[in-house]
Amino acid sequence: MDKRRTKVFRDKLLGRREGLVGQVQAAELYSRERDAEATQDPADMAANAYTKELLVSMSDNDRQLLNLIDEALERIETTGYGKCVHCGEALPEKRLDAVPWARHCVRCQDLQERGLLGEDDD
Numbered sequence: 824m825d826k827r828r829t830k831v832f833r834d835k836l837l838g839r840r841e842g843l844v845g846q847v848q849a850a851e852l853y854s855r856e857r858d859a860e861a862t863q864d865p866a867d868m869a870a871n872a873y874t875k876e877l878l879v880s881m882s883d884n885d886r887q888l889l890n891l892i893d894e895a896l897e898r899i900e901t902t903g904y905g906k907c908v909h910c911g912e913a914l915p916e917k918r919l920d921a922v923p924w925a926r927h928c929v930r931c932q933d934l935q936e937r938g939l940l941g942e943d944d945d
């Protein structure tokens with residue numbers, strides 16, 4: 824992939840990263856503020872607990888995505904962007920447009936999802 828195309832994807836990743844980090848920080852701040860309010864109404868407390876749970880689970884997903892984005896940004900600097908980390912095949916730009924942090928080509932992704940990739944991976 825040429826430098827100009829890589830830069831487009833790098834900007835995309837950084838933009839998404841910025842959005843995510845802001846979102847996670849806002850969620851944590853909101854959660855702390857709700858704690859500080861310390862309401863006594865049981866219904867309100869239950870609602871708070873639910874909201875907090877939701878925020879916590881959202882943060883987990885966001886953090887996972889954040890890791891993938893960071894890895895993709897690292898690949899831009901090191902091994903090269905837009906290649907399958909398993910077989911090294913170039914990823915179609917259509918796939919990168921949809922998922923700029925994609926690690927695997929479609930074939931390896933399929934194998935991974937079926938647990939057949941034979942790679943020490945999460």
Ligand SMILES: [Zn+2]
Pocket residue numbers: 907908909910911912927928929930931932
């Ligand atoms: Zn592959």
